[in-house]
Amino acid sequence: MAITSSKYTLPIYVLLTFLISWSLWFTSGIFSRPAPAEIRDFPWFIAQLGVFMPSILALLFFSLSGNQKRKVSLAAIFLIFIPVVLLGAWIAAAAPDKILHLNSLHAIIVIIVALWVMVFFSSLNPCQKDLGLEPQSSLKRTGWILLSLLFLPALFLISWVLASFSGGVFTATVLTGNVTKVLWSIILLFAFNLLCAGALGEEIGWRGFVLPRLLEKSSPLRASFILAVIWASWHLPIDIRYGFGLTGAGGIVVRFLWTWPLTIIFTWFYLRSKKSLLVPLLLHASINMLSDFGFSNYEQTISVMFLIQIPVAIILGFRLSGKLPFDSSK
Template identity: 25%
Template sequence: MKILKTFGERYPISAFLILCFGFTWSIWFTVPFFAGSDWSLGRIYVGAGFGPALAAIFMNQLCGHGADIGSKKWLLWFSAFFALLFGLYFSILLTGDGITAEKLSQARPAGISVTGILGVIVSAVIGSFVIASLAVSRSKALSSVSEWRVSIKWWLIALLLPSVWMMLGVLMASMTGEKIQAEAVEHNLELQTWVLYTARSILLTFLVVAIGEEAGWRAWMLPRLQQRFSPLLSSVFIGIAWGLWHFPLFVIGQYSDPPEMVFAKAGACIMLGIVFTWLYNRTGGNLLMVVLLHTAMNSSPRFVPFSEQMGVFLILSLICMIVFDRMWRKSRIQL
């Protein structure tokens, strides 16, 4: 343990990335062994592999300013979210799942099995461990996941910015006669089924995906990079790591694109990472706000059709953020 602590103190970024990639990839590359070709069952096991948050928690524990794991407050958080996550994951065994509502209508329930129950328990345990450890952490950056007392304007930006980009893109596409990709919002599900599916998807995105990623990339790695580099350059570094981190999902079939598309993913993560950095810095390092933005990014396509023109407004936003905040200048960041 002393060797690990010494390495973590001397090379914190390297230690974080080794833990982050090591944990995630060791879980995700074994998903086919447990789930086979069942996408829904694979989705459950993928939920156990969000290494960025786990790496951040481990690094803070190593340095002595992490959470009081096992305390009464920690157990309350853990118990509440274990029950919620167990229920959400268990419902996937009963209904199946899909990346869009249309895919869900074609999905088959994974059914109750030893493998399925094991996946539900493991993913629920890891997810609730992450949430509890962040919420009671002695690190202000990590515990801000429960800090909701933020100006209403940041709530609106975090929740609505992706939808605004998409709606403006649809408007431009309709004016120019370009194609609008409405597949993600089209479905033949009953309204009640669609509402329940969408609610489950948003909850899992918020509790597992967004918290599991943002606690590591933004709340832990970003402040440390900004001690040495500008917000813009820090965003580029994180974007590359963030994009490449997704590589196993292309290989195991959770993403339908071929593995080489991970480089396009990295490019997208660099651009989006600038937005996340801007919001994180503007809110004084509030983890909850970037978690909400991440959730909105992933969930908005379920409500608003996608068009390539959306990219125009994303790029315009990036230019404004970079120029008006002078993101090429080094910031004074306190950990």
């Protein structure tokens, strides 16, 4: 029996992902630091290898499946992850203290590699159908790609305005300066966050491997809740050490509360885009990059954004639960 068809495949995958990711994080030495450091040095690089594990292990499991997934999985490992890992090591050797302090050559290559990743996981690559991509009109697919880029940043900006009313302070350090500088900063932050801040490292695993297997036996809503538990639990060492909104046990609770509505939103986008892996990649990168913009009232904004996400997730959850017929073609 192929490993990916066994009933034990998902538990084995989750166990290995947690074990290898956590081992790399602990051995990297980053938890000895008083706070998550901006510096991208070799401890960061080792920890980053742990961040890549959900996706890399998913591709390795696919490569053992004995079907059409093998070809595209091996291609992704050799054409995407090996170049990204080498790029990460190169950046770590320079040890920039901020993403926007990357030298010009590093920055240009980061952007080029990010573009290549987006092309590889888009419908422009016919092999994506072997990872679950279903047919969809070009107009609809383009619409979902654009929406996945803009939806969470738009939600954040609305929350930022609401959170900033009381203090009256509206500042974002990255958005100051001439237009060329601002656009360059946004593109570079997005590209780096796509490659090295969770999006590429996680989404092929969570949405590309785990979610489809959960959907075989569960409704999309139930699958989203299970996936949210896995996704949030994977962050446990980070949240125990540094907190997430709160410190200690409170940070763990906040992580789970934050992840549940977000997972429902990701599931909705993934299914409506006909299982495009590019869409969750863009969603993940677009929300992660916001912490690098230097927004005033950032923590208050995230709290407001969470409150807005709850009714959004409830509405989408009814569609995903089966209480209302879910048709991804609509």
